[in-house]
Amino acid sequence: MGIVEVRDLQYTYPNASAPALRGLDLTVEEGEFILLTGPSGCGKTTFCRCLNGLIPHFYSGELGGEVVVAGLSTRDHPTTELARHVGLIFQNPDNQIFALTVEKDVAFGLENLGVEKARMRKAVDWALGVTGISDLRHRATHELSGGQKQRLAIASILAMRPRVIVLDEPTSFLDPVGAERIFEVLDSLNREYRMTIILIEHRMDLAVRHVDRAIVFTGGKIVADGPPYEVFASEDTRLTGVGIPKIVELSKLLSRRGIVFKETPLTADSFVENIETRISRIEAGRRERPVPADVGGLIDEQRGRPIIEVAGVSYTYPSGVQALRDVSLTIHQGEFVAIMGENGAGKTTLVKHFNGLLKPQDGRVVVDGVDVSQVSVASLSRNVGLVFQNPDDQLFSENVEEEISFALRNFGFESEVIEKRVEWALNLLDLERYRKSSPFILSGGERKRTALASVLAWDPEVVVLDEPTIGQDYAQKERLRHFLMQLRTQGKTPIIVTHDVEFVAECRPRIILMADGRIISDGPTDRIMTDMDALKRASVSPPEVTKVFSKLSRYGFPPNVVEVEEAADMLYRRLREVER
């Protein structure tokens, strides 16, 4: 019998019209590392809640079938008891930290279980050690970075020594470096301690490198289950609309054109290995191939007037953190810009200067010819719309329509104009259905769209989106990408602040890389995304395709390739000779 046995699991939330889970069957063997994925609302989170008995003990509703974890049926054993065997780690680290100091928080579960002090001490030390936060043990929990907080959340669960840990999108709020660390921790737990890990994750490219089994959910059912190379190569998975790792996508594009892989590669390394053997076969007889010219990417020649000019700006927060150091940059109308860099690099501080939320302490920011120090946030916002990361930090109205008209009323638009603009924004973001619905009952993706609509409604020239892809599934990201392109064709200036390299590789904006309060690199996507030194300094890892091409550059491939279709074309042209 497996460590987790799920038999015909069905569940309907109280007051819900449709079931969230419709008959799941699943066996998890001890020591497996499983990736659980699926589009938003597919039942992944609900499934996690079933694993430690939150369903049915915390959430009522209708439960059918059975879940047995470590030999205990979740129906008969309360969550507090199951907690010793299966640990749940949630998305937002802040909402699972209870104590004021790190060490004390790690001990919280053990204190609740009444573990005696000497044993508790040992378990706490071990948990701090395996998550790599021993040196933080006496720090105040609120002073930690997001990544440190999430590692603390993991340590706090580990201290109870569960045999299974379940993580629900643990890296959503983290930057790539923070996410990578979490994976290192999970890897060592899985390998060294044979801990069973069930992970829900949207960062596919990172996840497939580590897991040994993938399960895809859709509509409360399992549609695919098996080794990742099989699952992600299957048509069933593709149809659910979940993200496919870029390397798998690349291999699929090639195999459709006759370059077939026996086992679909999942990582840049294994892909490169495969391609190398093929190339060396034709290369054997020949010397030196001509090096093809750079593909160059799309260069924007048609530039509008400068709309945002930042000159020598520095900013230090009252806490003493210097967030910007002598930053200068010019953004032209109609440009599409992505600002990237790790958390704390100064990205958000920079964009808050664009609509005057922050005034430069040193230097000057000029927006559309107006010095931001001279005017109010409200008047600057007419030109520069800022959409923040978390829609819940701004939604407050009775219904979506009201929500969208809020800003319009603040700006003093006439009522007929407001009506028209609201109509336009509802249409644009596909929200007409929800016109009279409360924004609070909408799904996460819909709330995000409502927040976006409430800003776009006044038609600002510049639209700044802070982390627009966080928590969004693949289909939602695609929609966002099309939307950004549309803004661009309308002559608007979209600016995104993001960690999502794959998203950026597909959008191909001008990229501004920031590190430690400074701009360290600025240019078109294919140049910045292939500048390994600059990326490293900014703690941004290159897109998967770029990794492949930088490794293949000795075979005469251009190193500045960032996007899948382009990569597939180039590889196909070269490999076709081999396959013949």
Added chain:
Amino acid sequence: MSLLEGLRFSRGTSPVHMLDPRVKFFMTLVIFVAAVMFMDLIPLLLILLIQIPLVIAGEIEREWVKTLRGGIFFSVVIFTTNLVSFYFFRGRHLTSDMVEFALALTLRFLVLITSFSIFFLTTSPDKLSLALEKARIPYELNFAFITAIRFVPVLAEEAESIMDAQRSRGLELDRGNFLARIRKYIPILLPLIINSIRRSLELAEAMESRAFGASSSRTNLYELEMGRRDLAVLIVSVLALLAVLYAKFFMPPFGPLLPPYTFL
């Protein structure tokens, strides 16, 4: 968020920080009792002078000065209202006694806020909670207390994000008359409240997952242990309390019940 600064205790390792919170609380209580008992300038001044080495030993001079600065306004209010009322109630004339008494009352106020500062600025909520636990306060209450403190910085951050978001949507908090301004806080408060409700649900899930309430005999990673130094401070505090009581009831200048001021 200057208001929240007050809640931030310093995480020091000074001898005052290291004192057992129960002993420290008793010490504070003795100072409190002494300050309330005396109404004359000299003993109150003496108490304040005794407190200064404690402030220095606790390495909280800067915070203390800040607190005093915050207390200036109230000190002035206390001094003037007393003086003015004496003046009017005692036939419109002023004696040096009256000035002295008003000064003494002001000094008493300063002594009290100093003693609270010493206690709260050098006692981490963790230790306070341990002390409460020892005092047999139910764990649930204790947990609520710690959680409230834990989420102060989280809420402050969230409030800031919400303000940024709404200001970016053209909300101008500082325009309009008083009522209009109050109404403008609705778009700030509502998301804050709704987020808190969402959060409380998530917290409850996380608590369950950490076996909250699993065992009736909860254990504790940290334990309060009275050391030799704690004992010494305790003894000194008890002696001081006795001395104060003796002075109050048996030493003539301070009189058993009435203060020495003849005009009262």
